[in-house]
Amino acid sequence: MITPGDTYRSANSRETTRIRVEKYTPGRSHAFVVTLTPDGRAVRRRALEVRQLHDTPLTRAGQPRRTGYILARAITQGQPS
Template sequence: MTIQPGQIYRSLSNRHHPADGPVRIKVVGTHGTIPGVWGFGKVDVVTLTETGREIRRRAIEATQLHATATTKTGQPRRTGYVLER
């Protein structure tokens, strides 16, 4: 699984307001990542509003982005962002 521009992720944190739902981010660019390798370098993301507007561009560690909501041992992840299908 590779991180690519256009992918949308949702927050796994439970620190959001229940009415707002989880924070969603969109990958808009990568820099310093190794092509074909998951989880190295930084990724440029924007926050998506409920209407789909892109706000708050920033760089985050690629290690915060996950392909699944569970760990290798089957435990649910509590931090980071999971890829939306």
């Protein structure tokens, strides 16, 4: 479930991009997010399709995700990144 305040990181291992959900209405196709700088400042506000936001770092087939954004909580709970 997408919740405002959730932090996600890029699924692309070559990127260090982190985003935070600012606003989301359940059932909508887009969430409003901001890109976070390394020091935590919010920059680049934009709408992002919710299908790009993932709860787990693995696909249903068990393969690591290569696109989209992975919920940071999923990473800290010991799941592979």
